[in-house]
Amino acid sequence: MRKIKTVAITGGTHGNELTGVYLIKKFFKNPDLVKRSNFETLFMHTNLGAMKQCTRYVDKDLNRTFVTQDLADPSRCTYEDILAKNLNEKLGPKGSKNPHVDFIVDLHSTTSDMGLSIIIDNDSPLVWKLAAYLSVHEPKLHIFRWKGDTAEVSFVNSIAPNGFAIEVGPIPQGVLRADLFFETETLVQKILDFFEKYNNNTLETLPKEIEIYNHIKLVDFPRDKKGEIKAAVHPNLQDHGYIKVQKGDPLFIDLEGRVIYYEEEADVYALFINEAAYYEKGFAMCFAEKKTIKVS
Incomplete structure (x- = not known):
């Protein structure tokens, strides 16, 4: 050692x-x-x-x-x-x-x-x-x-x-x-x-095993043809971290009040939700999976 x-x-x-x-x-x-x-x-x-x-x-x-x-x-x-x-x-x-x-x-x-x-x-x-x-x-x-x-x-x-x-x-x-x-x-x-x-x-x-959140992908805001953000993080996710998201759960809400839902089959966990510094990087949140890994 x-x-x-x-x-x-x-x-x-x-x-x-x-x-x-x-x-x-x-x-x-x-x-x-x-x-x-x-x-x-x-x-x-x-x-x-x-x-x-x-x-x-x-x-x-x-x-x-x-x-x-x-x-x-x-x-x-x-x-x-x-x-x-x-x-x-x-x-x-x-x-x-x-x-x-x-x-x-x-x-x-x-x-x-x-x-x-x-x-x-x-x-x-x-x-x-x-x-x-x-x-x-x-x-x-x-x-x-x-x-x-x-x-x-x-x-x-x-x-x-x-x-x-x-x-x-x-x-x-x-x-x-x-x-x-x-x-x-x-x-x-x-x-x-x-x-x-x-x-x-x-x-x-x-x-010998620990629970972690494993990165899946970064998720951008919905944007218009000019690249401008056209929807905000939905209130159900705001002020949460490591929150479970399932098919049909709201992700965003546009400025007219229309909800944009999570449409994928696999359950995920959302984190780094609406991080202010990540607006310039082009993502609204991160999706992760919860898993147990072995530690040597």
Whole structure:
């Protein structure tokens, strides 16, 4: 078993998601909170420019900027491209056999009612072992396996060989919400406890199976011939997350009050419903299947 040497906790990847911004500030003031006996914990803000403006980003979404080819492309020089290259040098480099950090936990919030969630896009055994541990120690946690909206995983946490994002919500953009702030902090502490036990070989017996939500597809809003949104998320789905959707259930309602229904045969679960930041990306929600997977 290879021991963990360094864990990075990153926040402010989106400058208007204040849970991560302020949790990292708290760690700067109280670094002992994230110290453990047998590995180093790094913590940092990743997008100071966006934080200063309290915007998602300055030029482009930093959390979609870690494509390997782009990191090596000197012609890419937006604010976030430069940040990505610097972060890759500091925490990676991506794909390296000897990266500077072993695991990245990137802190996010969402306007959707996602509760306390981890977003996994990495199939390393260590990631899933941690997910199994958290499923026991944080019963409120949702585990979502994301297949992404880019061909290559291009999140901040993809720099390291292991990692995931934490998503909490609902929280409006640019707002600090106390209850979810402290829930996120508690989850981070449990993650660090896991690594300490892992290195000491004192982990308790973990579940061999866990329940997850597995990404199926991203769903766009209904649009007119000009590409304009012509219907809103139906009130039955609004302010919900991980909600079961069956054939005949309402998905959208147009501006004249006509309902658009889910017409597929397979039951799905809807999440990231009406996330404000995803309007520009062209989707209204994500569909997932609930399944039980084996964890080695």
